[in-house]
Amino acid sequence: MGDRKIVRNCIYCDSDSYKKMFTYTYDYLTKVYKNVSQDYIKQIGWGPETSSTIVKCKKCGASYVRDVFPDFEQTKGNLSRLEDVGAGKVSIYKGSDVMIIHTILSLVHNNLPGRNIKFLDVGAGSGTLSNLARAMGIRDVFAFDPFTQCQEEYYKKYNYPGINFIRNRDEVSLHAPFDVVVMQAVFEHLLDPKEMLLSINEKMTKGGYFYLNNPIPNFGKEIDELKQAKTIVKKDRIGHYHPGHINFLNSILFKKLLQETGFEVLSLTAKKAVPFSRGMMRQYFRSNIIETARMLLNVSGAPYTRYVFIVRKMK
Numbered sequence: 001m002g003d004r005k006i007v008r009n010c011i012y013c014d015s016d017s018y019k020k021m022f023t024y025t026y027d028y029l030t031k032v033y034k035n036v037s038q039d040y041i042k043q044i045g046w047g048p049e050t051s052s053t054i055v056k057c058k059k060c061g062a063s064y065v066r067d068v069f070p071d072f073e074q075t076k077g078n079l080s081r082l083e084d085v086g087a088g089k090v091s092i093y094k095g096s097d098v099m100i101i102h103t104i105l106s107l108v109h110n111n112l113p114g115r116n117i118k119f120l121d122v123g124a125g126s127g128t129l130s131n132l133a134r135a136m137g138i139r140d141v142f143a144f145d146p147f148t149q150c151q152e153e154y155y156k157k158y159n160y161p162g163i164n165f166i167r168n169r170d171e172v173s174l175h176a177p178f179d180v181v182v183m184q185a186v187f188e189h190l191l192d193p194k195e196m197l198l199s200i201n202e203k204m205t206k207g208g209y210f211y212l213n214n215p216i217p218n219f220g221k222e223i224d225e226l227k228q229a230k231t232i233v234k235k236d237r238i239g240h241y242h243p244g245h246i247n248f249l250n251s252i253l254f255k256k257l258l259q260e261t262g263f264e265v266l267s268l269t270a271k272k273a274v275p276f277s278r279g280m281m282r283q284y285f286r287s288n289i290i291e292t293a294r295m296l297l298n299v300s301g302a303p304y305t306r307y308v309f310i311v312r313k314m315k
Contacts, residue, residue, distance in 0.1 A: 004045065005067055011193050012062040012253050018055035021063065022223050024243050025051050033242055035234045044071045052243045056219070062253050063217055065246035070191060072243045097184075101132045104180055104209050104310060107266075112179060112207055116140065120178040122200065123186030126150045127159045133180075134160040144172050176203035183212040188245040197261035204313045210263060214307045215240055217248035251307050263311035 009016045026048045029041050046069075055066045108117055117138050121130040124143035127150065133141045143155065144166040155165040166172055181200055190196050200210065225238050232239055249257065255265055 004069055004071055006070060006191065007067050008064065008191075010057040010060060010062050011064045011247055012249065012257060013057060013060040015057055015059040017058040018066060019058060021054045021056050021219060022226050022241070023051050023053045024065075024241075029243075032229055033232050035232070035239060035242065044069070046072075054223075054241075054248070060253065061250070063219060063248040063250075065243065068191065068246050069243060097129060097132055100182070100211055100308075100310075101129065101136055104182070104211055105136060105138075107209050107310070107312075108179055112205070115179055117180055118142070118175070118178045118205075120144060120172070120175075120181045120203070122181060122183040123189070124148065124165075127155055127163060127165075129182050129184060130163045131160045133182075134162055138180075140164075140175075142166055142172070142175055142178070144169070173203060177205045177208070178203055179205045179208045181208070181210045183210070185213065185215075187212060187214045187249075188240075188247050190247060193247050194257065194261060197257065197263075201262040201313055206313055206315045208313045210311045210313065212309055212311075214247075214249060214254050214309075215245070216307060217250070219248075254307055255309070258309065258311050262314055264314050266310050266312060 010018070026041075026046055029036065029046060030038065050069070052065055052067050052069060054063060056063045105117070108115065118140045119130075119133045119138045119142065121127070121133070121141070121143045122145075124130050124145045125148050127143050130141050130143040139162070141162065142164045146167050146169060152165045152167075155163055164175070166175075181204060183200070187193060204210065222238050222241070226232075226241055229238065232241070258265055
């Protein structure tokens with residue numbers, strides 16, 4: 001098991017001075033955390049001697065998992081999802097997904113006019129955002145995910161025609177530069193987040209737009225809950241704590257990391273409701289109140305659920 005362990009310095013400042021916050025153990029995965037099966041725990045090789053620890057950097061305050069076992073994520077990519085999953089199991093996009101893609105496309109059309117947009121979905125999973133991009137008229141859509149269970153055959157059978165599915169990271173460079181990149185619920189899984197952000201920036205058009213998000217840790221309260229928890233299920237507030245989530249940056253450090261890797265951080269704005277549609281006024285006020293509150297919380301550094309950013313590659 002030790003051969004597969006990777007010990008990391010701070011994901012923001014590269015310091016190796018840290019304070020231990022919480023340790024994942026075999027007992028935690030088998031007795032407390034109920035979101036993975038016992039068969040999967042065996043497949044990834046976790047045993048009674050295995051542990052993985054969330055730490056807080058003493059220099060910059062970044063929180064991250066120091067001793068990482070990549071197999072926790074990578075093993076999923078070996079469990080091919082080729083069977084007939086049925087319509088009920090195919091991923092469905094949310095209204096917020098539509099708003100994000102609409103907003104980015106508006107930014108591109110206004111600031112990079114006359115362009116045949118190239119769209120890259122990093123950590124695409126089953127292809128929710130890639131499907132939306134194709135449905136909204138983007139011709140060149142590339143879905144990259146080296147670890148998803150959804151293979152190319154799955155994409156061809158269940159997703160919008162014309163999506164280019166990529167498993168090999170080196171192949172992404174062959175299709176660069178991209179005008180739009182999206183990375184939803186991926187940052188917390190990245191082994192080297194700074195390197196990935198630099199790589200994405202390098203593969204983007206100057207002035208291109210990048211959407212990403214990042215879960216918000218509230219360690220002062222959640223770590224105490226973790227230590228005392230007897231059972232944790234997916235819907236719980238602390239259900240996102242497992243060895244596959246290895247990066248936990250607060251909004252200030254997350255924003256700084258984006259800026260230091262070559263991005264200009266923009267405010268997130270909501271697209272307006274369709275004029276004269278049913279419930280237009282209610283939707284208009286609700287969406288704008290929510291997005292305004294989230295923008296203010298992002299700026300202030302106060303957590304709500306997940307930090308959401310649209311950024312632009314600096315010219």
